[in-house]
Amino acid sequence: MRFFSTKAKSLGFAVAASVLSFSAFAQSWPSGNVNVVVPWPPGGPSDIAARPLGKGLNENLGKPFVIDNRAGGGGNIGTAAVVRSKPDGQTLLVTSSAPIVINPSLYKNMTFDPLKDLAPVTNLLRVPLVLVVHPSMPAKNLKELMAYIQAKKGDFSFASSGNGTPQHLTGELFSSTTKLQMNHVPYKGSAPAISDLLGGHVPMMFDSTIAIMPHIKSGKVKVIAITSAQRSPLLPDVPTFAESGVPAIESYAWYGLFAPAGTPKDVIAKINAEAQKVMKGADFQKVLHDTGSAYVGDTPENFSKFVHAEHAKWGKVVKDSGATVD
Template structure:
């Protein structure tokens, strides 16, 4: 009887009539989100808000790990080379996801091939800000200062290839001025030096700029996007301030290693998209000057391709050569 029973079970398994054990629900353990820049910047702040909410929903820790270096390439490469199981993710600015292939001669990963798109997490305006000691209360006055002393005015950024860096290069090109780029290992160190007066100005993301403006530690001159910010409705755009054709904005995107299983990607995409639609998250992002992303999955993949083409054009227009 036993032999007959076993024979029957084996026969059923052979033709697939006995279901295999169901796969465990994702996630079963802690998830890591790598931020490829130092703590304190806009990327870091947005990631921590998202991670906290995902942790509450998944009932598993979602740990944020800062892994800076090479304009975001160090952290991004680490995620690209991680196991494709959904437990190590990257939440990055355009640098490592769309810009760096145009600025680095050698990269050990391909942003469009080595990552699976999860969601556009947030978009944020870029703001031109100066140290209060700078004798410029408008964009026109800052341009005049730069023209009076060519090569003497420095601007900081979160690193070579960042949107903040390229916004400065675009300013240099369109305004016809000679200014010098000072790259930092992240936006927070650059902002610290701006506040301290070690650099006169920089372009930075709204979430990092707003508290410093509120405290009177820096002065905002203009927003770099196509329209004014609701947080600073009296602040002109760069185009309105006299720099025709100027438009630059920042965003943060969540990706997983390419090859992550479809069922895991489904959880990542659907949960993240749902979180970004929550009124509470929208309100928290708005307080920072950010807007939740509205595209996910393959739509976000198409967004990344379009951004890569856009920023490569800006790199060429600025005359930057790959390092």
């Protein structure tokens, strides 16, 4: 009994020491410069979330949070770099949903599994998409647009900001849900896709409110419907797809904060708490307002559940559409 008691005490001390060690690790975070990888070119929507977040964390914690844009491979290159980094909270990822919940189904050869190799910290932005058409299109609402596309019998195209983006897959979801035949025209980003839409070279596209709002306000595009569950305060006169008779179309371009898998839970908890402090500040609240996003800061556990649900949803859309990249 004395031997068992001694072993139990030793085990207890070891567990306590481990807990104290992890706690001290969290207390010391960040220990130096934090590298915030954005796996997209500078100036994109992920930057709109990452830069005010990094600025706020820098101001609150007194350590530099350096935005590191590593574009390529549909977000896979920068994301893979975070996966390979040391799980100590000194390297973080801010990305759109594509490399997390779409690319695993779209790319045949992924070098990482985002559900296993990344630790969700919190959602940062959740932005609805808008279905817009060139002003010359005769359709004034979704019902008229669907009739117009059907009459084209497959001779109709829609643009997107690239293969595997939420914009692309929302178009595929719309096509499969409504049984309408449409040809996908991918571009390298929203800007060139919008440029061709404005020029009348493509008749229709889905895009986030972040990118398309200036062109809606200027009247250079005609807006048909929004993919959110409720109308957006930025576009109060624009009906949702549900209001327009197609309730299956609910879609968002979302942007989240992640760390490498294996990062201690108390470090994740501290990063989450500090990120949410920034998100509740005036600078980030302005970002939420300007992009039409509600506050979406959440616990790591709830964000993980959201990510898994999105993975299942978009995996099915990819499979049903037959979309592939490599």
